[in-house]
Amino acid sequence: xxxxxxxxxxxxxxxxxxxxxxxxxxxxxxxxxxxxxxxxxxxxxxxxxxxxxxxxxxxxxxxxxxxxxxxxxxxxxxxxxxxxxxxxxxxxxxxxxxxxxxxxxxxxxxxxxxxxxxxxxxxxxxxxxxxxxxxxxxxxxxxxxxxxxxxxxxxxxxxxxxxxxxxxxxxxxxxxxxxxxxxxxxxxxxxxxxxxxxxxxxxxxxxxxxxxxxxxxxxxxxxxxxxxxxxxxxxxxxxxxxxxxxxxxxxxxxxxx
Amino acid sequence: xxxxxxxxxxxxxxxxxxxxxxxxxxxxxxxxxxxxxxxxxxxxxxxxxxxxxxxxxxxxxxxxxxxxxxxxxxxxxxxxxxxxxxxxxxxxxxxxxxxxxxxxxxxxxxxxxxxxxxxxxxxxxxxxxxxxxxxxxxxxxxxxxxxxxxxxxxxxxxxxxxxxxxxxxxxxxxxxxxxxxxxxxxxxxxxxxxxxxxxxxxxxxxxxxxxxxxxxxxxxxxxxxxxxxxxxxxxxxxxxxxxxxxxxxxxxxxxxxxxxxxxxxxxxxxxxxxxxxxxxxxxxxxxxxxxxxxxxxxxxxxxxxxxxxxxxxxxxxxxxxxxxxxxxxxxxxxxxxxxxxxxxxxxxxxxxxxxxxxxxxxxxxxxxxxxxxxxxxxxxxxxxxxxxxxxxxxxxxxxxxxxxxxxxxxxxxxxxxxxxxxxxxxxxxxxxxxxxxxxxxxxxxxxxxxxxxxxxxxxxx
Numbered sequence: 267x268x269x270x271x272x273x274x275x276x277x278x279x280x281x282x283x284x285x286x287x288x289x290x291x292x293x294x295x296x297x298x299x300x301x302x303x304x305x306x307x308x309x310x311x312x313x314x315x316x317x318x319x320x321x322x323x324x325x326x327x328x329x330x331x332x333x334x335x336x337x338x339x340x341x342x343x344x345x346x347x348x349x350x351x352x353x354x355x356x357x358x359x360x361x362x363x364x365x366x367x368x369x370x371x372x373x374x375x376x377x378x379x380x381x382x383x384x385x386x387x388x389x390x391x392x393x394x395x396x397x398x399x400x401x402x403x404x405x406x407x408x409x410x411x412x413x414x415x416x417x418x419x420x421x422x423x424x425x426x427x428x429x430x431x432x433x434x435x436x437x438x439x440x441x442x443x444x445x446x447x448x449x450x451x452x453x454x455x456x457x458x459x460x461x462x463x464x465x466x467x468x469x470x471x472x473x474x475x476x477x478x479x480x481x482x483x484x485x486x487x488x489x490x491x492x493x494x495x496x497x498x499x500x501x502x503x504x505x506x507x508x509x510x511x512x513x514x515x516x517x518x519x520x521x522x523x
Numbered sequence: 524x525x526x527x528x529x530x531x532x533x534x535x536x537x538x539x540x541x542x543x544x545x546x547x548x549x550x551x552x553x554x555x556x557x558x559x560x561x562x563x564x565x566x567x568x569x570x571x572x573x574x575x576x577x578x579x580x581x582x583x584x585x586x587x588x589x590x591x592x593x594x595x596x597x598x599x600x601x602x603x604x605x606x607x608x609x610x611x612x613x614x615x616x617x618x619x620x621x622x623x624x625x626x627x628x629x630x631x632x633x634x635x636x637x638x639x640x641x642x643x644x645x646x647x648x649x650x651x652x653x654x655x656x657x658x659x660x661x662x663x664x665x666x667x668x669x670x671x672x673x674x675x676x677x678x679x680x681x682x683x684x685x686x687x688x689x690x691x692x693x694x695x696x697x698x699x700x701x702x703x704x705x706x707x708x709x710x711x712x713x714x715x716x717x718x719x720x721x722x723x724x725x726x727x728x729x730x731x732x733x734x735x736x737x738x739x740x741x742x743x744x745x746x747x748x749x750x751x752x753x754x755x756x757x758x759x760x761x762x763x764x765x766x767x768x769x770x771x772x773x774x775x776x777x778x779x780x781x782x783x784x785x786x787x788x789x790x791x792x793x794x795x796x797x798x799x800x801x802x803x804x805x806x807x808x809x810x811x812x813x814x815x816x817x818x819x820x821x822x823x824x825x826x827x828x829x830x831x832x833x834x835x836x837x838x839x840x841x842x843x844x845x846x847x848x849x850x851x852x853x854x855x856x857x858x859x860x861x862x863x864x865x866x867x868x869x870x871x872x873x874x875x876x877x878x879x880x881x882x883x884x885x886x887x888x889x890x891x892x893x894x895x896x897x898x899x900x901x902x903x904x905x906x907x908x909x910x911x912x913x914x915x916x917x918x919x920x921x922x923x924x925x926x927x928x929x930x931x932x933x934x935x936x937x938x939x940x941x942x943x944x945x946x947x948x949x950x951x952x953x954x955x956x957x958x959x960x961x962x963x964x965x966x967x968x969x970x971x972x973x974x975x976x977x978x979x980x981x982x983x984x
Contacts, residue, residue, distance in 0.1 A: 348973035384977040386950045389970055
């Protein structure tokens with residue numbers, strides 16, 4: 267049985283086909299988010315089917331998740347990204363007990379029971395500090411991409427303290443730090459640490475090892491290390507971190523299909 | 524009465540009202556179609572809400588939404604108007620013990636920006652008066668006093684001081700400075716009695732040192748004097764005892780309603796109507812006798828639905844305990860749309876739902892009831908009660924709804940979540956709901972839906 271999961275995040279849409287009988291990901295794809303979410307999701311889904319050599323009727327079920335899930339009306343049903351990330355990560359790493367997901371617009375800490383059921387969760391969706399949007403703002407301000415940001419952060423010897431808890435104020439703070447002559451790598455590493463500190467505050471006393479890191483920001487080299495320092499515990503990046511939500515959605519579809 | 528329970532939007536209620544009217548619906552003087560509150564009072568938020576379809580719910584809404592008009596009519600009829608502030612459930616019991624007085628909470632204006640979708644501009648006016656968005660939305664009250672477009676100016680204004688929120692205190696002080704004299708009475712922060720102190724039991728299983736009860740009793744005696752002067756009749760023990768018995772009759776009705784609704788296998792009445800009904804405990808929506816009739820009608824409807832096994836949701840709905848009232852009423856609909864139901868509540872005035880002792884001098888009884896206010900004591904006490912209620916209501920999840928800018932709940936949500944997770948182990952979230960939550964709705968819906976999914980997954984496990 268092949269099921270599809272669509273994760274309509276704030277920055278990108280992810281689609282994934284999962285073969286439940288073989289326990290394998292068949293195909294996955296990603297597209298930048300836009301205004302016409304359903305059209306984008308449908309196009310991505312069709313592309314995925316073509317690449318996998320499958321017809322729509324061969325798909326047993328489609329589940330949408332993510333911030334824009336309700337806009338994807340061709341899905342059979344919707345499931346929240348909390349449940350989907352939990353299912354996705356549990357499938358890939360059954361030993362996981364905590365998931366940290368940092369997406370473009372929010373961040374989440376999800377605590378799992380044995381068997382992968384969500385025991386509890388905390389979510390920050392009120393403010394951009396502690397989300398990928400913070401990094402995007404810095405990348406835009408410094409006119410560089412995420413890869414370059416990560417490379418710079420790795421060069422840091424003495425990360426700056428970025429204390430603002432608001433992205434708008436942090437931008438001013440960053441400009442001030444650069445004006446003071448602080449090395450760029452230290453400022454960028456300081457931004458990573460500031461995001462990690464916000465996520466650590468969100469996590470509170472939630473954290474139980476093993477901890478897996480997922481979401482688009484997990485791809486950024488250095489973020490996992492910043493989280494490890496902020497939370498004082500080992501953090502592993504989940505396999506396919508951008509697709510764990512879509513995988514969880516596809517797994518959910520196997521129940522509804 | 525025997526129609527299947529449903530939730531209706533305002534358009535659907537228009538049709539439903541016509542059908543009921545043609546069928547001989549009998550309404551009190553404040554009755555009528557809900558639509559008129561949008562057209563005449565600019566209560567635009569009603570266009571976004573889902574309402575219960577029963578005539579009893581229609582009566583509840585009309586009762587709530589006509590309070591300002593009824594207060595103005597009461598004044599025209601010769602009643603004196605008492606504005607009680609902050610105590611939540613104590614001063615109105617005293618005021619309604621006396622003939623010719625009507626008491627209300629100007630604090631209730633905090634819902635006006637939501638109901639009128641900020642077309643009232645109360646929050647902006649409050650900001651112009653020096654009370655900005657860093658304060659609780661109850662700041663709307665300040666502007667409502669000044670523009671006089673909502674409630675009538677009270678003949679006597681009474682406000683508790685001491686163990687109250689910082690922002691409310693600042694707002695009330697600003698109000699007095701603007702020329703609205705206030706009779707202040709002090710309530711100390713409740714503490715547990717020391718080992719060498721005499722302990723007085725309070726409603727809700729709490730206790731306080733006798734010295735604190737004595738202090739509050741003396742303060743309430745002063746309040747009683749002022750109310751008696753306004754009414755032209757002394758508020759003696761017999762009069763006050765009769766008022767307490769009457770207030771307890773309302774509380775008993777609410778207790779019966781809460782037990783029937785929250786204890787049912789599925790919801791016989793939506794969460795929004797239950798929130799409004801529970802609020803009637805505070806000052807009887809300016810009419811104690813009518814409150815009894817409104818609650819009787821609701822209870823009758825609920826019991827009828829239970830007998831017929833008719834519900835507004837199914838047993839699949841996740842049982843959620845809700846903490847704190849919401850600035851945007853739409854949030855209560857949102858929980859049900861996410862697949863949850865309210866199975867218990869602590870809307871910050873649980874002490875106003877407890878019976879006032881009738882076996883002791885009435886001022887002593889009221890002092891003890893006032894000291895049981897969850898907001899004047901340690902958050903741990905409140906959290907303990909919430910845990911007990913969650914257990915009793917078989918809660919599968921908990922929502923703490925935070926009010927933006929409200930200093931009383933800056934930290935208490937976190938404490939309540941910690942205690943609930945530790946003691947019961949159910950999933951718990953804290954959400955912030957401003958007067959108009961529309962821009963935040965996707966995020967709010969996700970959190971509530973995720974809570975419901977987590978609670979339901981726990982049931983399956």
